[in-house]
Protein backbone atom coordinates (compact mmCIF):
# COMPACT_ATOMS: atom_id res chain seq x y z
CA UNK A 716 0.00 0.00 0.00
CA UNK A 717 1.19 3.52 -0.78
CA UNK A 718 1.94 5.61 2.29
CA UNK A 719 -0.80 8.17 2.86
CA UNK A 720 -0.10 11.89 2.51
CA UNK A 721 -2.22 14.65 4.03
CA UNK A 722 -1.50 18.18 2.80
CA UNK A 723 -2.90 21.36 4.33
CA UNK A 724 -3.60 24.06 1.77
CA UNK A 725 -3.86 27.23 3.78
CA UNK A 726 -4.70 29.26 0.65
CA UNK A 727 -4.52 33.02 1.37
CA UNK A 728 -5.04 32.69 5.12
CA UNK A 729 -2.80 33.36 8.08
CA UNK A 730 -0.55 35.80 9.84
CA UNK A 731 2.70 35.23 11.68
CA UNK A 732 0.82 35.03 14.98
CA UNK A 733 -1.98 32.77 13.70
CA UNK A 734 0.46 30.50 11.91
CA UNK A 735 2.53 30.09 15.02
CA UNK A 736 -0.46 28.80 16.94
CA UNK A 737 -1.48 26.41 14.17
CA UNK A 738 2.06 25.15 13.61
CA UNK A 739 2.49 24.53 17.33
CA UNK A 740 -0.79 22.64 17.51
CA UNK A 741 -0.01 20.60 14.37
CA UNK A 742 3.42 19.70 15.72
CA UNK A 743 2.04 18.50 19.00
CA UNK A 744 -0.95 16.62 17.54
CA UNK A 745 0.80 14.97 14.59
CA UNK A 746 4.09 14.00 16.27
CA UNK A 747 2.79 10.60 17.43
CA UNK A 748 1.54 9.60 13.95
CA UNK A 749 4.36 7.80 12.20
CA UNK A 750 2.63 6.03 9.29
CA UNK A 751 1.45 9.09 7.32
CA UNK A 752 3.30 11.94 5.57
CA UNK A 753 2.18 15.49 6.33
CA UNK A 754 2.74 18.87 4.74
CA UNK A 755 1.49 22.44 5.07
CA UNK A 756 1.43 24.63 1.96
CA UNK A 757 1.63 28.24 3.09
CA UNK A 758 1.53 31.62 1.34
CA UNK A 759 5.04 32.55 0.12
CA UNK A 760 5.85 35.09 2.87
CA UNK A 761 5.47 32.42 5.53
CA UNK A 762 7.86 29.86 4.06
CA UNK A 763 10.67 31.04 6.29
CA UNK A 764 8.45 30.73 9.34
CA UNK A 765 7.43 27.23 8.27
CA UNK A 766 11.06 26.30 7.81
CA UNK A 767 12.05 27.61 11.23
CA UNK A 768 9.11 26.12 13.10
CA UNK A 769 8.72 22.78 11.30
CA UNK A 770 12.38 21.77 10.75
CA UNK A 771 13.08 18.53 12.55
CA UNK A 772 9.39 17.59 12.84
CA UNK A 773 7.36 15.04 10.85
CA UNK A 774 5.62 17.87 8.95
CA UNK A 775 6.99 19.06 5.61
CA UNK A 776 6.08 22.40 4.05
CA UNK A 777 5.59 23.91 0.65
CA UNK A 778 4.04 26.63 -1.49
CA UNK A 779 0.86 27.01 -3.53
CA UNK A 780 2.35 28.13 -6.82
CA UNK A 781 5.72 28.64 -8.55
CA UNK A 782 7.06 30.61 -11.49
CA UNK A 783 7.53 28.64 -14.68
CA UNK A 784 10.99 30.02 -15.44
CA UNK A 785 14.09 29.17 -13.42
CA UNK A 786 15.31 32.78 -13.07
CA UNK A 787 15.03 36.14 -14.79
CA UNK A 788 13.15 39.39 -15.25
CA UNK A 789 9.67 38.16 -14.23
CA UNK A 790 8.32 40.71 -11.80
CA UNK A 791 6.21 39.22 -9.04
CA UNK A 792 7.16 35.62 -9.78
CA UNK A 793 8.88 33.23 -7.39
CA UNK A 794 11.36 30.64 -8.71
CA UNK A 795 11.42 26.97 -7.73
CA UNK A 796 15.02 27.39 -6.53
CA UNK A 797 13.76 30.05 -4.09
CA UNK A 798 11.28 27.58 -2.62
CA UNK A 799 14.15 25.12 -2.25
CA UNK A 800 16.12 27.83 -0.44
CA UNK A 801 13.53 27.53 2.31
CA UNK A 802 13.71 23.72 2.21
CA UNK A 803 10.21 23.44 0.76
CA UNK A 804 9.27 19.92 -0.29
CA UNK A 805 5.94 20.40 -2.08
CA UNK A 806 4.34 22.90 -4.42
CA UNK A 807 0.65 22.89 -5.34
CA UNK A 808 0.13 23.53 -9.06
CA UNK A 809 -2.92 24.17 -11.19
CA UNK A 810 -5.34 24.71 -8.33
CA UNK A 811 -8.70 25.69 -9.81
CA UNK A 812 -8.75 28.84 -7.70
CA UNK A 813 -5.71 29.90 -9.69
CA UNK A 814 -6.52 28.45 -13.08
CA UNK A 815 -9.90 30.22 -13.15
CA UNK A 816 -9.03 33.49 -11.42
CA UNK A 817 -5.66 33.91 -13.16
CA UNK A 818 -6.42 32.12 -16.42
CA UNK A 819 -3.65 29.53 -16.11
CA UNK A 820 -3.45 27.30 -19.16
CA UNK A 821 -2.60 23.60 -19.17
CA UNK A 822 0.72 24.37 -20.90
CA UNK A 823 1.59 26.90 -18.24
CA UNK A 824 0.85 24.44 -15.47
CA UNK A 825 2.84 21.73 -17.28
CA UNK A 826 5.83 24.09 -17.55
CA UNK A 827 5.63 24.86 -13.84
CA UNK A 828 5.42 21.16 -13.05
CA UNK A 829 8.61 20.45 -14.99
CA UNK A 830 10.42 23.44 -13.48
CA UNK A 831 9.41 22.33 -9.98
CA UNK A 832 10.58 18.77 -10.57
CA UNK A 833 13.88 19.91 -12.03
CA UNK A 834 14.48 21.96 -8.89
CA UNK A 835 13.86 18.89 -6.71
CA UNK A 836 10.39 19.88 -5.49
CA UNK A 837 7.44 17.49 -5.41
CA UNK A 838 4.63 18.97 -7.50
CA UNK A 839 1.04 18.44 -6.34
CA UNK A 840 -0.89 18.74 -9.59
CA UNK A 841 -4.57 19.61 -9.13
CA UNK A 842 -7.10 18.32 -11.64
CA UNK A 843 -10.88 18.31 -11.62
CA UNK A 844 -14.07 19.20 -13.40
CA UNK A 845 -16.81 21.79 -12.90
CA UNK A 846 -20.34 20.81 -11.92
CA UNK A 847 -21.53 21.57 -15.45
CA UNK A 848 -18.92 19.22 -16.90
CA UNK A 849 -19.89 16.45 -14.47
CA UNK A 850 -23.57 16.90 -15.23
CA UNK A 851 -22.73 16.58 -18.91
CA UNK A 852 -20.87 13.32 -18.20
CA UNK A 853 -17.58 14.87 -19.31
CA UNK A 854 -15.59 14.61 -16.09
CA UNK A 855 -13.18 11.95 -17.32
CA UNK A 856 -12.59 13.74 -20.58
CA UNK A 857 -11.81 16.99 -18.76
CA UNK A 858 -9.40 15.36 -16.33
CA UNK A 859 -7.77 13.38 -19.16
CA UNK A 860 -7.06 16.64 -20.99
CA UNK A 861 -5.54 18.15 -17.85
CA UNK A 862 -3.24 15.13 -17.47
CA UNK A 863 -2.45 15.03 -21.16
CA UNK A 864 -0.97 18.54 -21.00
CA UNK A 865 1.91 16.77 -19.26
CA UNK A 866 1.70 13.21 -20.56
CA UNK A 867 1.84 14.15 -24.23
CA UNK A 868 4.83 16.44 -23.87
CA UNK A 869 6.75 14.67 -21.08
CA UNK A 870 5.60 11.05 -21.02
CA UNK A 871 4.52 9.16 -17.91
CA UNK A 872 7.86 9.13 -16.06
CA UNK A 873 7.35 12.78 -15.10
CA UNK A 874 4.76 11.57 -12.57
CA UNK A 875 7.32 9.47 -10.72
CA UNK A 876 7.62 10.84 -7.16
CA UNK A 877 4.96 13.43 -7.95
CA UNK A 878 1.49 13.86 -6.50
CA UNK A 879 -1.83 14.41 -8.26
CA UNK A 880 -4.82 15.80 -6.41
CA UNK A 881 -8.31 15.22 -7.72
CA UNK A 882 -10.31 18.28 -6.74
CA UNK A 883 -13.75 18.45 -8.32
CA UNK A 884 -14.39 22.19 -8.52
CA UNK A 885 -17.95 21.75 -7.31
CA UNK A 886 -16.67 20.20 -4.09
CA UNK A 887 -14.13 22.89 -3.17
CA UNK A 888 -15.27 25.04 -0.27
CA UNK A 889 -18.90 24.04 -0.80
CA UNK A 890 -19.33 21.50 1.98
CA UNK A 891 -20.41 19.05 -0.74
CA UNK A 892 -17.69 16.42 -1.03
CA UNK A 893 -17.53 13.86 -3.81
CA UNK A 894 -18.82 10.51 -2.57
CA UNK A 895 -16.15 7.89 -1.88
CA UNK A 896 -17.32 5.99 -5.00
CA UNK A 897 -17.19 9.08 -7.22
CA UNK A 898 -13.72 9.92 -5.96
CA UNK A 899 -12.44 6.33 -6.23
CA UNK A 900 -13.72 6.06 -9.80
CA UNK A 901 -11.83 9.18 -10.84
CA UNK A 902 -8.67 8.21 -8.95
CA UNK A 903 -8.70 4.83 -10.68
CA UNK A 904 -9.16 6.58 -14.01
CA UNK A 905 -6.23 8.94 -13.32
CA UNK A 906 -3.95 6.05 -12.37
CA UNK A 907 -4.96 4.04 -15.41
CA UNK A 908 -4.39 7.01 -17.72
CA UNK A 909 -0.87 7.48 -16.40
CA UNK A 910 -0.25 3.72 -16.42
CA UNK A 911 -0.91 3.84 -20.16
CA UNK A 912 2.37 5.76 -20.40
CA UNK A 913 4.36 4.43 -17.44
CA UNK A 914 3.04 1.64 -15.21
CA UNK A 915 5.69 2.07 -12.50
CA UNK A 916 5.09 5.80 -12.20
CA UNK A 917 1.34 5.23 -12.00
CA UNK A 918 1.70 2.58 -9.32
CA UNK A 919 3.89 4.67 -7.05
CA UNK A 920 2.00 7.93 -7.70
CA UNK A 921 0.06 9.28 -4.75
CA UNK A 922 -3.34 10.60 -5.76
CA UNK A 923 -4.96 12.83 -3.15
CA UNK A 924 -8.58 13.82 -2.93
CA UNK A 925 -9.48 17.45 -2.19
CA UNK A 926 -12.85 19.15 -1.83
CA UNK A 927 -14.75 19.56 1.45
CA UNK A 928 -12.84 16.84 3.28
CA UNK A 929 -13.82 17.01 6.95
CA UNK A 930 -13.48 14.87 10.08
CA UNK A 931 -16.77 13.12 9.29
CA UNK A 932 -16.19 12.07 5.67
CA UNK A 933 -12.40 11.60 5.85
CA UNK A 934 -12.35 7.96 6.90
CA UNK A 935 -14.82 6.88 4.19
CA UNK A 936 -12.80 8.66 1.50
CA UNK A 937 -9.34 7.68 2.69
CA UNK A 938 -10.15 3.99 2.90
CA UNK A 939 -10.74 3.77 -0.86
CA UNK A 940 -8.10 1.84 -2.75
CA UNK A 941 -6.80 4.61 -5.00
CA UNK A 942 -7.18 7.50 -2.56
CA UNK A 943 -3.72 8.00 -1.13
CA UNK A 944 -4.45 11.00 1.05
CA UNK A 945 -6.12 14.38 1.09
CA UNK A 946 -5.55 18.00 0.16
CA UNK A 947 -7.37 19.91 2.85
CA UNK A 948 -8.56 23.52 2.66
CA UNK A 949 -10.95 24.85 5.30
CA UNK A 950 -10.43 22.05 7.82
CA UNK A 951 -6.66 22.61 7.75
CA UNK A 952 -7.22 25.96 9.46
CA UNK A 953 -8.55 24.21 12.55
CA UNK A 954 -5.99 22.07 14.35
CA UNK A 955 -8.59 19.74 15.88
CA UNK A 956 -10.31 19.08 12.55
CA UNK A 957 -6.99 18.59 10.79
CA UNK A 958 -5.82 16.17 13.46
CA UNK A 959 -9.00 14.10 13.06
CA UNK A 960 -8.47 13.88 9.29
CA UNK A 961 -4.84 12.86 9.84
CA UNK A 962 -5.90 10.21 12.34
CA UNK A 963 -8.39 8.88 9.81
CA UNK A 964 -5.52 8.53 7.32
CA UNK A 965 -3.37 6.80 9.93
CA UNK A 966 -6.15 4.34 10.76
CA UNK A 967 -6.38 2.92 7.22
CA UNK A 968 -4.69 -0.45 7.08
Ligand SMILES: O=C(CO)COP(=O)(O)O
Nearest residue numbers: 724887888926927948949
Ligand atom coordinates in the same frame (compact mmCIF):
# COMPACT_ATOMS: atom_id res chain seq x y z
O1 LIG B 1 -9.20 23.51 -2.42
C1 LIG B 1 -9.05 22.64 -1.59
C2 LIG B 1 -7.73 22.08 -1.30
O2 LIG B 1 -6.79 22.51 -2.21
C3 LIG B 1 -10.20 22.12 -0.83
O3 LIG B 1 -10.72 23.14 -0.08
P1 LIG B 1 -11.86 22.79 1.00
O4 LIG B 1 -11.31 21.67 1.84
O5 LIG B 1 -12.05 24.06 1.78
O6 LIG B 1 -13.06 22.37 0.22
